[in-house]
Amino acid sequence: MITREQYQSIGTNYGHVCSWAFWEKVDKKPKSNIASMDVFDLDKNSNLLKTLQTDVIMVALNFSRDITFQKLFMNFHDSNPHAQDFKIRYAFEETPFYGAYMTDIIKDFPMLSSKDVLSHLKANPNDVTTQLNSFRKEIAFITADVPTILAFGKQTFDILKKGLNENEYLSLIQLTHYSHHISKEDYRKEIHIQLGINVS
Numbered sequence: 121m122i123t124r125e126q127y128q129s130i131g132t133n134y135g136h137v138c139s140w141a142f143w144e145k146v147d148k149k150p151k152s153n154i155a156s157m158d159v160f161d162l163d164k165n166s167n168l169l170k171t172l173q174t175d176v177i178m179v180a181l182n183f184s185r186d187i188t189f190q191k192l193f194m195n196f197h198d199s200n201p202h203a204q205d206f207k208i209r210y211a212f213e214e215t216p217f218y219g220a221y222m223t224d225i226i227k228d229f230p231m232l233s234s235k236d237v238l239s240h241l242k243a244n245p246n247d248v249t250t251q252l253n254s255f256r257k258e259i260a261f262i263t264a265d266v267p268t269i270l271a272f273g274k275q276t277f278d279i280l281k282k283g284l285n286e287n288e289y290l291s292l293i294q295l296t297h298y299s300h301h302i303s304k305e306d307y308r309k310e311i312h313i314q315l316g317i318n319v320s
Contacts, residue, residue: 179222
């Protein structure tokens with residue numbers, strides 16, 4: 121749970137790049153309501169703050185495309201037909217990790233291919249240092265005290281594992297990336313196994 125003031129402050133400072141593992145309930149189709157942002161309106165969702173948490177942080181690599189969000193917290197809530205964000209909703213709903221803070225380790229660098237991102241970072245190691253330091257500031261700002269970090273994909277995990285000190289997090293767990301070409305049901309099973317949750 122977070123306070124209203126904390127929620128609003130995070131939105132003001134990071135709402136254009138971050139979000140929360142919280143979505144509108146699915147309707148008839150798997151991707152339905154994935155981009156419905158009314159769930160983040162405190163006037164319409166009085167229970168929101170009770171669900172959100174900053175002691176768990178889900179981290180992806182970067183924006184896959186150049187996009188300017190029209191509202192706060194739209195990252196990981198993409199209605200693009202090719203987006204796979206709906207798998208995250210399906211995998212984490214009704215788990216202790218639902219409501220976690222979400223962000224990217226590499227910001228302001230939209231690129232579809234993770235290989236191209238890694239090639240750029242390898243050629244520009246100072247950029248990695250800059251991004252990690254920005255990530256540290258972000259963690260401090262949201263008052264995440266040694267959080268559990270869930271890294272989507274090996275590339276994200278490797279950057280965090282190499283770049284962070286072990287005393288900066290409670291645990292760092294590598295998860296299968298949600299863009300992986302498997303069904304949402306199989307993705308949920310994989311995630312639950314990786315997190316030690318009873319598979320259902």
